[in-house]
Amino acid sequence: MRRRNKCKPRIIPQQDKRICGCICFCQLVIVLSGVSLIYLTVAIYVPSYRAFRSGFQEKPVMCQTTNTSMINNCSWASCGEWCLTRTSGFCPQIHATARQNGTIVTLVNCTSFNTSECPPINFNTLKRYNCNNGTECALLKGVFNCSLGHCSNLSQIYDFHDCYYKADGFTVDSDKDNAKLNGYFECKGSKCTKIKRVFNCHRICKDNISSEAKNVFITIGDRVHQTRCEAAYATTKANGNDEGEKIEPTQFWKYKKDEVMMISCHTIEHFENNETLRATDCINGTIFDTKVIPQPYATFRQFWNLTGKHSYVVDPTNRFVPSQKSLTIYNHSRLYINLDGCVNTLKGECFSFLLSHGGDGGNQVAASRYVCYYNKVSSQIY
Ligand SMILES: *[C@@H]1O[C@H](CO)[C@@H](O)[C@H](O)[C@H]1NC(C)=O
Ligand SMILES: *[C@@H]1O[C@H](CO)[C@@H](O)[C@H](O)[C@H]1NC(C)=O
Ligand SMILES: *[C@@H]1O[C@H](CO)[C@@H](O)[C@H](O)[C@H]1NC(C)=O
Ligand SMILES: *[C@@H]1O[C@H](CO)[C@@H](O)[C@H](O)[C@H]1NC(C)=O
Ligand SMILES: *[C@@H]1O[C@H](CO)[C@@H](O)[C@H](O)[C@H]1NC(C)=O
Ligand SMILES: *[C@@H]1O[C@H](CO)[C@@H](O)[C@H](O)[C@H]1NC(C)=O
Ligand SMILES: *[C@@H]1O[C@H](CO)[C@@H](O)[C@H](O)[C@H]1NC(C)=O
Ligand SMILES: *[C@@H]1O[C@H](CO)[C@@H](O)[C@H](O)[C@H]1NC(C)=O
Ligand SMILES: *[C@@H]1O[C@H](CO)[C@@H](O)[C@H](O)[C@H]1NC(C)=O
Ligand SMILES: *[C@@H]1O[C@H](CO)[C@@H](O)[C@H](O)[C@H]1NC(C)=O
Ligand SMILES: *[C@@H]1O[C@H](CO)[C@@H](O)[C@H](O)[C@H]1NC(C)=O
Ligand SMILES: *[C@@H]1O[C@H](CO)[C@@H](O)[C@H](O)[C@H]1NC(C)=O
Numbered sequence: 001m002r003r004r005n006k007c008k009p010r011i012i013p014q015q016d017k018r019i020c021g022c023i024c025f026c027q028l029v030i031v032l033s034g035v036s037l038i039y040l041t042v043a044i045y046v047p048s049y050r051a052f053r054s055g056f057q058e059k060p061v062m063c064q065t066t067n068t069s070m071i072n073n074c075s076w077a078s079c080g081e082w083c084l085t086r087t088s089g090f091c092p093q094i095h096a097t098a099r100q101n102g103t104i105v106t107l108v109n110c111t112s113f114n115t116s117e118c119p120p121i122n123f124n125t126l127k128r129y130n131c132n133n134g135t136e137c138a139l140l141k142g143v144f145n146c147s148l149g150h151c152s153n154l155s156q157i158y159d160f161h162d163c164y165y166k167a168d169g170f171t172v173d174s175d176k177d178n179a180k181l182n183g184y185f186e187c188k189g190s191k192c193t194k195i196k197r198v199f200n201c202h203r204i205c206k207d208n209i210s211s212e213a214k215n216v217f218i219t220i221g222d223r224v225h226q227t228r229c230e231a232a233y234a235t236t237k238a239n240g241n242d243e244g245e246k247i248e249p250t251q252f253w254k255y256k257k258d259e260v261m262m263i264s265c266h267t268i269e270h271f272e273n274n275e276t277l278r279a280t281d282c283i284n285g286t287i288f289d290t291k292v293i294p295q296p297y298a299t300f301r302q303f304w305n306l307t308g309k310h311s312y313v314v315d316p317t318n319r320f321v322p323s324q325k326s327l328t329i330y331n332h333s334r335l336y337i338n339l340d341g342c343v344n345t346l347k348g349e350c351f352s353f354l355l356s357h358g359g360d361g362g363n364q365v366a367a368s369r370y371v372c373y374y375n376k377v378s379s380q381i382y
Contacts, residue, residue, distance in 0.1 A: 055375045059243065062266065062281055063096040063372035063381055064324075066332055068358040078335050078357075079350035080342035092354050094335040098374045098381045099327040100241055102283035103320050105263070106249065109230035110275050112213060117223045118205035118300045120365045126152040131178035138175045140187035143195070149178035151185070156204075162301070163201035169194025202364060205300035212296035215255060217303075218279055219264045221366040224303065227277065230255050234320045241329045252320040253285075260288045261314060262306075263321050266369055281369075285314030285321025304364055329374060333381045 074091040081090065131137035131149040142155030143165075151174075154160075167186035174181060175190040184199075185192040209217070209224050216232075218225040232253040238244040253261055266281035288310050294302050318326040335357065343349045361367030374381045 055377055056373050057376060060371045060373050061098055061100055061329065062102070063098050063335065063370055065094055065096050065335070065357060065360045065368040067093075067095040068354070068360045069093050076334065077341055079337040079353050081344075081346060081348075081350050083340055083342040083344055090350070092350065092358065094354075094358055094360075095332050096335040096357075096372070096381060097324075097328055098330045098333055098372060099324060100238060100244055100329065101236070102265070102281040102322065102327065103234045103238060103244075103285075104236045105265070105277075105279045105282045105321065106233045106235065107216060107227070107229040107231070107277040107279070108233065108275070110216070110227045110270075110277050111229075113225065113227040113270055113272075113277070114210055114214075115223055115225050116207040116209045116300075118203070118207060118364075119222055120359075121157050121203050121363075123152075123157075126154070126156055128152045131174050131181055135175060137178065137181075137187075138190050140174055140190065140192065142187065144181075144185050144187055144192070146181035146183060146185055149181050151181060154184075158201040159204050159301075160201055163199060165195055165199035165201065166197065167193035167195050169196045200363075202301060208297040208299050209303050210297045211260075211293045215260050215290075217260065217262045218268060218277075218282075219262070219366075220266065220268055220279075221369070224300075225268060225277075229277070232261070237319045238322045238327060240318070240326055250320075253314055258290045259311075260290055260293060262286050262288060262310070263314075282321045283324050283327065286310035287312050287314060300364075330381065333374075335372070335381050 070090075070092055072091065074093060076093065077091045078094040079092060129136050129140065129144075129151045131146070131151060137151065140151070142153050143158070143160050144151040145154050146152075165186075170180075171191060171193045172180045172185075173190050174185075174187060174192045181192065184195040186195060187193075210226055214226040214228050216227050216229050218227075231251055233249040234252050235247060235249055236244050237247045237250075263279070263282045263285045265279040265283075268277060268279040270277055288306065292306065292309055298306075313323065314321050337343060337350070337353050357368045357370055359365055359368040372381050
């Protein structure tokens with residue numbers, strides 16, 4: 001199936017060219033019908049019948065991306081455009097953890113619900129300066145990412161006050177020596193100093209997380225929901241890295257003075273009419289002392305810094321809001337978009353797959369979290 005059908009121009013008489021063209025066309029028709037067959041059977045987002053026949057569990061689980069890389073010469077790709085040729089060039093490789101579902105949680109009598117968000121960086125919003133154009137770079141202030149004299153203002157998106165970096169390279173006049181502007185520079189006026197080493201600074205989050213009179217924090221992706229509730233019920237029970245089960249609503253947490261619960265979930269619904277919240281796939285339930293949470297609000301930096309500072313976990317037996325570790329099936333598996341690891345839609349499906357599934361949790365951006373299918377005997381997941 002992976003054979004290329006090419007009609008190379010050869011030294012052939014004129015009339016034979018038409019025959020060759022015809023053969024080419026016929027082959028193309030055959031190939032295309034083959035393609036649509038492949039497409040119908042596997043290129044649906046979730047694997048079908050054939051996948052289950054090859055040992056996949058019928059019930060999906062949850063996956064979280066741990067590492068996404070783009071390499072040039074690869075033996076496998078998570079997604080390739082066009083299944084008939086071997087992947088070359090575009091070669092995304094996504095690794096993910098596969099784990100059983102967390103708990104479905106219902107929180108009752110919840111008041112003062114609020115949501116804060118720290119969206120991932122959008123590089124397109126950066127202001128760009130073209131230093132090759134007149135005096136555009138006569139007055140620069142901040143840290144810039146430059147390439148051949150085109151510079152964008154990184155100070156707009158990274159917080160450079162609170163991280164370590166050193167402008168210790170050569171100094172250029174951004175107004176005159178613009179061709180030398182390649183890489184990272186700290187600029188004051190037209191005096192730009194090269195930052196030689198890569199830095200690791202946090203992105204700026206405009207929102208803050210209000211903590212006044214809140215006792216539940218629910219993290220979903222790059223959002224944190226804050227609320228004050230009376231009790232929490234579970235309608236499913238986890239069973240380690242085996243499949244969990246449905247149960248009658250069981251209370252596993254209730255309001256206690258000076259205590260705060262934090263959980264990480266996949267989706268949330270807020271019913272204002274009966275002050276109820278319903279969240280799915282909740283894991284990592286921990287209890288914090290109110291004293292360790294900055295009041296009346298915490299910045300996202302401060303909030304992330306709370307990781308690991310809990311007093312205890314909600315359920316040490318890991319039945320309700322269990323630790324991610326207790327649910328893990330595979331720590332680090334390859335993720336494929338489908339059984340073949342390729343699509344034939346030619347609509348940039350791989351690119352959007354990469355956007356929706358490729359977030360690997362770098363720079364405090366939440367890792368992509370999604371439903372996936374796994375194979376009990378091989379650690380490949382889809
Ligand atoms: C896990 O959750 C997903 C999405 O809610 C659901 O489709 C799937 O059936 C659940 N899997 C198990 C094993 O319960
Ligand atoms: C991610 O994968 C790439 C290529 O396989 C590897 O070079 C890199 O070290 C990995 N990163 C992490 C954080 O595991
Ligand atoms: C690509 O990788 C294969 C096997 O790993 C190797 O044989 C081949 O020479 C590589 N090609 C290039 C262009 O690096
Ligand atoms: C929730 O509020 C209702 C009415 O205000 C009350 O009857 C009920 O006991 C409360 N539930 C809990 C778990 O506190
Ligand atoms: C949510 O919080 C923001 C600031 O943190 C505040 O301006 C807003 O009024 C709050 N919304 C609700 C419904 O409490
Ligand atoms: C050069 O700068 C002028 C104004 O300073 C601006 O109008 C023009 O569009 C710029 N040209 C380019 C190619 O950026
Ligand atoms: C800097 O610019 C280069 C080229 O435009 C880009 O590849 C790189 O990701 C940028 N780095 C940052 C931190 O914005
Ligand atoms: C770059 O962004 C920072 C922060 O938003 C701002 O203070 C600075 O003036 C900007 N620099 C330029 C040259 O626009
Ligand atoms: C969040 O807190 C920071 C620092 O405490 C403050 O400068 C900023 O204005 C706050 N943002 C909002 C939206 O309240
Ligand atoms: C709250 O209302 C929603 C629909 O509005 C309903 O689905 C849910 O069961 C209700 N929850 C409780 C605890 O009454
Ligand atoms: C759950 O907690 C573990 C250990 O603290 C952490 O590595 C993992 O990223 C957490 N998972 C989520 C979804 O926050
Ligand atoms: C993070 O917590 C440590 C102590 O636990 C503290 O020293 C540090 O200043 C905190 N960082 C931020 C950004 O709040």
